[in-house]
Amino acid sequence: MVAQYDKTPVLQTKNLVKRYGSVTAIDHADFELYPGEILAVIGDNGAGKSSLIKALSGALIPDEGEIFLDGKPVSFSSPMEARALGIETVYQNLAVSPALNIADNLFLGRELLKPGILGSVFRMLDKKEMEKRARNKMAELGLMTIQNISQAVESLSGGQRQGVAVARSALFGSKVVIMDEPTAALGVKESRRVLNLIKEVRDRGLPIILISHNMPHVFEVADRIHIHRLGKRAATVTPQTHTMSDAVAIMTGAMEVSGSEEEAA
Numbered sequence: 001m002v003a004q005y006d007k008t009p010v011l012q013t014k015n016l017v018k019r020y021g022s023v024t025a026i027d028h029a030d031f032e033l034y035p036g037e038i039l040a041v042i043g044d045n046g047a048g049k050s051s052l053i054k055a056l057s058g059a060l061i062p063d064e065g066e067i068f069l070d071g072k073p074v075s076f077s078s079p080m081e082a083r084a085l086g087i088e089t090v091y092q093n094l095a096v097s098p099a100l101n102i103a104d105n106l107f108l109g110r111e112l113l114k115p116g117i118l119g120s121v122f123r124m125l126d127k128k129e130m131e132k133r134a135r136n137k138m139a140e141l142g143l144m145t146i147q148n149i150s151q152a153v154e155s156l157s158g159g160q161r162q163g164v165a166v167a168r169s170a171l172f173g174s175k176v177v178i179m180d181e182p183t184a185a186l187g188v189k190e191s192r193r194v195l196n197l198i199k200e201v202r203d204r205g206l207p208i209i210l211i212s213h214n215m216p217h218v219f220e221v222a223d224r225i226h227i228h229r230l231g232k233r234a235a236t237v238t239p240q241t242h243t244m245s246d247a248v249a250i251m252t253g254a255m256e257v258s259g260s261e262e263e264a265a
């Protein structure tokens, strides 16, 4: 799917504010994610990226401002509410439960029950159906180098584990997938696989917000790059119009971006 910048943003914020005492973590931040794109969010430590992502995923309730999903105002008071609306977040650390198998991980917290009375009254899990759907999703995303869906996740490599987390988000994220530093703990080869997977998810129609400190990764996969500084967007650039050093300069305040450039980007 090609990014559609003439459409209504899938996810948008206007004038979002979050204060922690005297610290303003989100300072009237605007943000837009368009259909079909990978939008990277970058910024220096403490710029407010996590706070923004938490607001978008229901983990933080903003003090002011608005969030729009498909153009409609929304508010979430918990990550569960954001998930129910199709916003799925893959956190770096809480990606998977090692002791569980792949299928169980994919359906963790959203287990399918058997049809009829076995499910509705006896709450029996539909293991076969979950395994079938898990296998299909993993195959669809090119992850079936992992042969055995009932293999414990602790026996997988870091990249494969991240793959399971990405597959889970693709399975349930109906509108948006947010990925927080998905390659941070991975080696070169594994990072490559996960980056390809991220592109695959985008190409299948789910827009992605990618938070990363890894500039080469950002510049490789992002369609646009939202640069966050001092609690708000300093600029939105693309890998075609700006270099990595431009992005770092904007991030640190060494390069000023005029209002019109910000608007045009």
Ligand SMILES: Nc1ncnc2c1ncn2[C@@H]1O[C@H](COP(=O)(O)OP(=O)(O)OP(=O)(O)O)[C@@H](O)[C@H]1O
Pocket: 020, 023, 024, 025, 043, 044, 045, 046, 047, 048, 049, 050, 051, 052
């Ligand atoms: N729960 C909190 N209580 C108090 N201050 C907070 C809290 N969470 C974030 N902050 C402050 O808000 C500001 C933005 O933090 P945030 O974690 O959003 O930045 P970040 O860009 O994600 O940083 P990093 O890249 O280091 O993770 C920082 O000054 C931080 O100290």
